[in-house]
Amino acid sequence: MIGQPLRRTEDARLLRGQGRFTGDVSLPGQVHAAVVRSPHPHARIVAIDGRAASALPGVLAVLTGAEVAADGLRAIPHSPVPSNRYDLALRAPGGSAIFIGPHALLPADKARHVGEAVALIVAETSGQAEDAVERVRVTWDPLPFVVDTAEAAEGKAPAVWDEVPSNVCVDCAFGSDEAAVEAAFARAARIVAHDFHVGRVSGLPIEPRAALAAYDAATERYVLYAGSGGAFRQRRELAEVLGVPAERLRVISADVGGNFGTKNRVYVEYGLVLWAAKRLGRPVKYTATRAETLVSDYQGRDLVTRVALALDADGRFLALRADNVSNVGARAVSFSPLGKGSALVTGNYDIPLARVRARAVFTNTVPTQAYRSSGRPEVTFAIERLVDLAAHRMGLDRLELRRRNLVDAAKMPYANPFGMVYDSGRYAENMELARRLADWDGFEARRAEARGRGRLLGRGLANYVESSVGTPREQARMIVRQDSGIVDVVVGTQPAGQGHETTFAQVAAERLGLDPMSIRILLGDTDVVLFGGGTHSGRSMRMAGAVIALAADDLIAEGRRRAARALEAAEMDITYARGRFTVAGTDRGVGLFALPGELAVTRDNEMHEPVFPNGCHVCEVEIDPETGALRLTRYAAVDDVGRAVNPLIVEGQTHGGIAQGLGQALLEACVVDGAGQTLTGSLLDYALPRAADLPSFATRLNEVPSPTNPLGIKAGGEGGTTPAPAVIASAVADALGIDDLALPLTPAVIWRAMRHAGTADG
Template structure:
């Protein structure tokens, strides 16, 4: 068969197929769903961070107008497998907002009014609302089987760490805090459920990133077969990791709809979203670096303490951080400890990057601390420590196997496009004028393309249009566009007649959803297997129709034609007509479709270098972002415009962490930042025009050579801005300050410096 041709669509700037329905209001979200007889759900939530439940009085709420019923854990257990349903608290609550009871009513307003009439008697218990409080001697214990409130404790040592520190002429150490964040998706979580009389099961609509995962979880709780549970993820208004996996509300509504035999719907309020949707980050790291005077790092010590919140659903976070501890750097010895600490707060789990932004932040601050201690330029300290290109694929001292990389190439391009030397000159001139300008670098590497597999079913219809069914569940990543680009190029299909279906477990093959920048890297890998299988068959049919050898067929400009005879050719529509009409070789099955599962051999490792330029105003502590440059290497770019969009969004979230965003609790576990009046989400006006560029280092891990881009910019931007602010504060003798750099915090640090 002829080799794949240079593409027309892949690599082109193509408008997103998803956008017309989204920007014209024709898209369907969970809250748009209206079913006959649908009832509305409101959740009674704990007002304490830690307490015993001594009684629940539902009588007043149940008697209110429009109320269908009020349910406690004992009521809902009747609709679940014995011992499986734990989504409503029974005798004890461990975080603010934990579900205690459920109100079902004819309207959302009636449900919320009745919710407020449910009387819950609590016996308050001592609260530990921070890592330090939970680890203190004699601290209250959240669980009897987790002594010391420690849920995770993993250590790793490789190389002669002690010897390196003994002989190192330069040693730096620092405690670094990566604050707790909220994902703040545009659409809060939403769930609707209805009985399915055909299967005797349920259909659940959920704003989830992983429909097949939710199907398995809900089927287990209900005691149903997977074929009896259908999960539909319609449009999802942002996820960023916080919509991965089933939440209590998914189970509650699935059980309710079977108990009452009516459709039910729950829409999370913004305040609930801040309170009870997974938080992110929330780590404390103690780092220590041993280095030569030329900046070469000899060894790295890191202890990461992860605030798990009230359960360990994010148990993987701290180990993920330590696994990526060395970043882009060829560090010969390491000692890490990853701890997960339980507290009376909302559980912490995935949020754009999930453990990797934290690792990049720590190592990139470490690099700048080494630069401070040695008097070297931060760019040169990075360069002297980079893993060289000829070492790839390389297994780091933490055990991660990096696929490909040219880190110095990305650094050089970032220095070039930013005019780094001119920026340093401008900085020196500004300081002479009494202005405090800072320049920050961050060279990052991150891990993407997680398995264990992804799926694809591609069907060329009899008219030549193409239906693609994918196991991923995009919610903004643009796979309807990129997948159509791939199909159009490699099958000769009409781009406008390629329709990508996703997010419905009844028609998509088993998949693992969209997270960890795996949609294109793994989902696209599965798509390519199906496309190549169909392509091979299409070439054979074309050869049969044209009475030529398969080796003489080429696909050019959307037509399968005989080499050297461009007037002799057939279109995909003509091939499809033959495939379904019987005009095919006798030994060939009819039809033109394929189902495939792609299992990547390993993960992919995108990388890049970012440069941030800020100005700090000492009189007020205000930090202004003057310029931002990002050079990101995500391997082969299928759709450059989509990559730019992912980078822009990622930069906004990473810079938001550095400068403004933070979830805060008081010592009693009460949320202090529970609304958009209290939690500072950045506005577009806060940012300059981002200057983005790229290097391209393909990965050998998947057929597309694509590494993933969904989280990369978030990972690079937080440390770049942090380093820039600290660089601006250098005249005040400040070598570290924890993010976010609020005006109050920066102003206080300057005053305390005495300079």
């Protein structure tokens, strides 16, 4: 079953409207919550007057930071510093502990970004709650603010937190010896350096954030329905906020309508509805509007970097240095993008010496969080654009320059200067396969044809490597249901559209010799699942798939022992195949579902070693020089995901990932003006790619199994996103003959770049 392109079993119920998302859940007597949000990027809360709101029909409560403090609710324990032993050990300036900025459910002192929640309204209906929001009067004392990443890094901007007057909460360096790096730059024949900014985007899953909470006074237990990337993390952190043992909180995360990292961390609204449900004695439901998500969902990217590459006269890479500055917003929710990205700034290339300075800064903006391929698209953009610049300035073919410097497959496992050990991969082969898949050699004829129509055609290429670690522990429980002929597989990895019900069943079915339809996957409920690491960092198939395979082996071993007793034979004489135990050399046997007693096993597994998915993407873009309008005409992707459990699902993940990466490259940006106000606060202003914007993708897998896990899996959910901004920018630069381009490459940006450079005529 592993390796078969089976159609997703979950699609049948989802297409029939039978999914169970948070918005589909209602409880008897439920009431509705709405949130009062700050209109200021930075302001002291002088007073909140909720009397007019409280007097409206149906309004049950107006709650503020004063009540949060009085009830002893704690700050959200975000734990933003990556803790895996392979992660970079980020520290504050001077090597001290990092100040992360406490995240109260409702602040009592200041609002630190536009859209921050400052009061909660609970009413009988959602309309009544939303109307009451407009009647709450907040007295503000506006304060100086900073929203720009580079400005915050200078250390002279207004402080977001008094505890960090410079706004720089992380400042440390990693990699090769600094003197050795400088010596390599001193002897270089050519140095290429450039500044890049990969700006902010929003995950914008189809299903906005929603939460429904209830409290049972008789049992003193809470229940929360909320889509997430991991119910166990939500339970642990929210229990700490409430000050109760984790066992007193049940989190149910059934179907999740998209995530991309946006829903992996706890939000204040989740804690607020739990708290309000207990205070009011009724279930409380909150659903974010799309406008709210654009000013309060944790956002992605926002990295400013200066990267320099030293080369010898033959174009061999000698050394690299980088200065990465990550904008974490008003609070440190996650430093994962900075840590994981900085460790891969050398990309797929054999660069013997490299050093990176990694900084994180507070600003008066929405906090950032790991977003699909956390940190890797930013550094991939930097190194791939830098290699293009180096090729141009040295008069070398950009493919040839890459060939000379890609890590050779014979060097695997390969340790880069930051201690990342690339487990396996054939990088040069990826590039050659992508070149052929994209018909690289036919490009000049297509360019001439486009020129004849008054269009500019450009071609881009980008290699990429990413890392996948995540929570290193996972657990699976298998239960044989004799009455139904079903094997239940209970696992704590939460899907958000990846097709886990299909792929996990494929792994279990192959190991057990059963039809995948006889496998039932149970997940997303902390009263059913004993433990779960959740879905993030490309860990799902590798971690859950491996532990499911191991649990299946344990189930067969336990079944063999029971079959030996039932058949009065030696255990060593019992064989197993296709759901049946047989005494070797006889026709005596017993089926898996006919064994006496309940047959169930639980298996834990830990894998700390990261894996490194990789690949090469090529694209072509056609530009109208009169308007700057761009049309993507060709896109080819070659990806090494390790062993692909279901190639059809991997291809779907690749398509979606490419679309998200193209969105960032061409359309998407969270724009904040000089007054600290969000200019992209609705889908009228925040542009997303549509199907009509995309060509048919040509994709191919170049599977090199990873030696780090039993199934040889790397990861397949983020590879499409990682190189897409770089490959699009490469193609636009090639079409225009302009190197200095800023994302997103909208028609206006392209038009201005052409007029400034005088290249509108091609």
